Amino acid sequence: MRPNLDLQKCLGVCVPLCRPPRKNALIIIIIIHLHIRASVLTGKEALTQFPLLGPSTNPAHWKAHLKQCDLLRLSRKQKRLCRREPGLAETLRDAIRLGVVECQYQFRNERWNCSLDGRADLLKRGFKETAFLYAVSSAALTHSLARACSAGRMERCTCDDSPDLENRKAWQWGVCGDNLKYSTRFLKNFLGQKKVGKDLRAKVDIHNTNVGIKAVKNGLKTTCKCHGVSGSCAVRTCWKQLSPFHETGKLLKLRYDSAVKVFSATNDAVGQSELASPQPHNHMPKVPAGPRPTDLVYMEDSPSFCRPSRYSVGTAGRTCSREANCDSMCCGRGYNIQTRMVTFSCHCQVQWCCYVECQQCMQEEVVYSCKQ
Structure with a gap:
């Protein structure tokens, strides 16, 4: 299959991109792109390294970068950002692989094993599995962008620039903090999340996307290296480092297991619709009680995934x-x-x-x- 074929023709179904893409449509694009990019993944492969991109002044590297951006199914704004951000296209492709391998690993013993079959139809619904796909995809993007910055594979970012860390000294000692601050800021701009959609599905998708980003932040730790005589810590350098992505995937799987079913309710205090979760009959607050920022949310009960359906091949x-x-x-x-x-x-x-x-x-x- 040639990589420049239209994704809708490859899938043979109408995917959410048939209508004008939502502002956070990249997550859907990335997950659907897995049908082509990761059809042979087993969940056991070692992740490939980001290829080092040379300076943007190298015509061959620049031309290859532009071609990679054109092959990705992005909105006009996303493609514009991709073309002027050397290294981003390869980072997106690595994030795709990172997300699908981790999803398949976390669900390897479940009825739904995060297979590629039926994923396009799954994304049209509001199941718990859809929530996990949004969260793990945004987490993989956040993680990959931060790591690409610290590894020098993105030209517009470098080590973590938190004011309380001595990153210049860290760089001199051969270490570099993962730039989560830049990756989060860039990703939200890339997804266009400044305004939350009005319909329930848009709110749910954005909420689950942000849960994935928060899960990566939860694994950010300060690591220190000692430079004193005989290994003492009289002199040390500290930097921010992300946890292995398996830990993020494990956390998101726990959030999936305790996901909250939501509906849309109007908050009379602010006059806007918000996500709300069912409350016990003896506890009816005046203001709708919504899910926590770290909760994965869904709108409808999942199928059993026991028999072949449009969402999976079953468990036979x-x-x-x-x-x-x-x-x-x-x-x-x-x-x-x-x-x-x-x-x-x-x-x-x-x-x-x-x-x-x-x-x-x-x-x-x-x-x-x-x-x-």
Whole structure:
């Protein structure tokens, strides 16, 4: 498949981009783009590094950068920002991969395993799974932008410039703080979130997008390096560093498990519609009680994902753990038991001087898979 084919033709369905894109449409674009970019991902691959871009004065690099921006399905404003931000296109592509691998890892034992099948239809609805996709995509974008700045792969940003950190000294010692401040500011401008949409779906999407950004901020820690004599900390340099993205994904999965169902309600105090969650009958506040800023929110109950549908291929044939999740994943249909012989390295010994010698062993493995 050629990468410049129209995404709608590739998918064969009408996706949310058939109408004028919302201001935060990049998240939808990125997730849909996974159908083409990540169709062979298993969730176990190591993430590729950002390719180093040379100075913008290099004609070949500049031409390649512009081409990458043109291949991404962006709004006019987003494409304009991409073209004048060397390194952004590659950062977006890496964020795509980061988001889909983490989503597949977090849901590897669930009925919905974040597969690419049915994702376009899923994004049209207000399920918990849709909420997670928005959050993990915005988190991957935030994380990737901050890391790209500190790694010198973006020309318009560099190390974290927080006033309480001595980043020039940190740079001299070979370290550089992740610039979350710049990535957050740039991302919100890129998504155009200055004004919140009036309809419920727009509010929900923006809320979940911001939950993803906040999850990355939650993992920002101060790291210090000692330079004193004999390793003492008489002299030290500190900088901001993001946690591994797996920790962000784990946090978002916990937010998914406790997601809040919402509806639109009018706040009489300010005269505007807001997100509100159902309250107990004995507790009816005058002002609608909304979700917390860290809650993932959804509008409608999810399907079971047991059988093939427009949203997933079902769970038939999925491997499971008999002790942990076969009953749930197989939806009461039962599971098949199959034995197979697997080969693995064993009895490894370090030989003089510089290599490890192993034997090849075989053992029987039992595999459980859901029935049709």
